[in-house]
Amino acid sequence: MKTKIAAAIALSLLAGxxxxxxxFYGEIDxxxxxxxxxxxxxxSDKDVVEVSSNSSxxxxxxxxxxxxxxxxxxxxxxxxxxxxxxxxxTTRNRFVGLKDAQLxxxxxxxxxxxxxxxSSVVDTFNNYxxxxxxxxxxxxxxxxxxxxxxxxxxxxxxxxxxxxxxxLLASGEDSAIAKGNGSAKTAGRxxxxxxxxxxxxESPVVVAGIAYDKAIPSNFAGRGFTNAATPxxxxxxxxxxxxxxxxxxxxxxxxxxxxxxxKALYQTSEVExxxxxxxxxxxxxxxxxxxxxxxxxLPNAKAWTVKAQYSQNTTSFKNTKADFDAKQYFxxxxxxxxxxxxxxxxxxxxxLEQASNETKQPVVGTGLEYKF
Numbered sequence: 077m078k079t080k081i082a083a084a085i086a087l088s089l090l091a092g093x094x095x096x097x098x099x100f101y102g103e104i105d106x107x108x109x110x111x112x113x114x115x116x117x118x119x120s121d122k123d124v125v126e127v128s129s130n131s132s133x134x135x136x137x138x139x140x141x142x143x144x145x146x147x148x149x150x151x152x153x154x155x156x157x158x159x160x161x162x163x164x165x166t167t168r169n170r171f172v173g174l175k176d177a178q179l180x181x182x183x184x185x186x187x188x189x190x191x192x193x194x195s196s197v198v199d200t201f202n203n204y205x206x207x208x209x210x211x212x213x214x215x216x217x218x219x220x221x222x223x224x225x226x227x228x229x230x231x232x233x234x235x236x237x238x239x240x241x242x243x244l245l246a247s248g249e250d251s252a253i254a255k256g257n258g259s260a261k262t263a264g265r266x267x268x269x270x271x272x273x274x275x276x277x278e279s280p281v282v283v284a285g286i287a288y289d290k291a292i293p294s295n296f297a298g299r300g301f302t303n304a305a306t307p308x309x310x311x312x313x314x315x316x317x318x319x320x321x322x323x324x325x326x327x328x329x330x331x332x333x334x335x336x337x338x339k340a341l342y343q344t345s346e347v348e349x350x351x352x353x354x355x356x357x358x359x360x361x362x363x364x365x366x367x368x369x370x371x372x373x374l375p376n377a378k379a380w381t382v383k384a385q386y387s388q389n390t391t392s393f394k395n396t397k398a399d400f401d402a403k404q405y406f407x408x409x410x411x412x413x414x415x416x417x418x419x420x421x422x423x424x425x426x427x428l429e430q431a432s433n434e435t436k437q438p439v440v441g442t443g444l445e446y447k448f
Contacts, residue, residue, distance in 0.1 A: 102134035106158040107443025129158035131203035167258030183226040190242035190274035191287035198339035200369040200385040214389040214402040216294040216345040217323045220259040237279025246270040252352025253293040260293040263350040283329040291348040294321040310356040319357035320350035335373035342366045365389035381410040398431035
């Protein structure tokens with residue numbers, strides 16, 4: 077009887093309570109890409125047409141008002157394979173936290189680093205060709221971290237804009253760095269053995285920011301000489317080296333009257349000694365990258381945007397290995413049917429050079445993006 081009474085009371089309390097409904101959202105982005113490869117070994121040249129899933133995902137998010145100032149917040153995202161080539165339900169950002177209107181937001185979970193978040197402001201071809209055409213293909217620093225505590229400050233208002241400060245502290249949980257299913261684990265035992273922080277200024281005309289990663293796992297030399305007969309950039313099959321990285325990144329964007337936006341990024345990375353670093357990463361001296369880009373929304377045809385971007389990254393080594401240079405040249409056009417649906421096309425070129433080895437990897441593609 078007591079159990080039945082208690083259950084009845086609980087149900088009546090739930091019935092009398094109101095909960096904010098979660099928001100269901102996501103994005104499906106697929107493209108058809110022509111990817112011929114002129115490799116260092118001519119017998120390994122390719123001529124391939126691929127369907128790419130470009131960061132497709134679904135998510136749930138919401139907030140629950142607790143007091144006039146305080147809310148509980150949550151969010152969870154899963155990556156999807158729009159082309160069916162890989163497994164669904166990869167890890168994307170997911171967290172639970174508290175948001176104070178005056179003090180900011182504190183989250184716990186897995187999250188993009190503040191340094192990674194800065195690139196979305198300037199990377200014109202973000203996520204294109206399954207992340208091979210954007211800066212993820214050649215830069216360090218594009219990382220999502222597990223076991224993290226994240227702080228996001230409220231906007232500090234200035235006369236012409238506002239400043240925001242973000243920080244992430246990661247716990248290695250007494251383990252080595254490791255790649256996960258969409259996010260990476262840091263090394264160390266304590267909260268903050270690895271961390272990331274950013275400061276950004278935002279206004280209608282100018283966006284500028286600077287960020288730093290400390291011991292955040294990342295890929296160095298992310299693209300290699302595919303199918304080359306000679307050893308890869310660091311000696312591994314994929315051509316990359318996975319290691320904890322100390323990275324400094326600065327970005328800037330200027331929005332000019334008439335629909336023109338100019339963008340730039342510069343960064344430098346060094347390897348931080350950590351358990352789990354791939355052994356060959358110890359030979360890396362530093363990695364320096366930069367990009368410049370532009371977007372132009374046509375004044376008399378607002379649905380159309382033309383854009384172009386050049387990015388470059390150079391990895392140097394402590395031994396006698398020659399510098400490894402990766403360069404991306406991309407141009408494209410978008411047509412926005414509305415705020416949710418966009419069609420796009422692009423053409424680009426990736427060159428990889430190290431001493432006498434050179435690989436040329438052009439790409440031409442078109443795709444459709446639907447946000448809901």
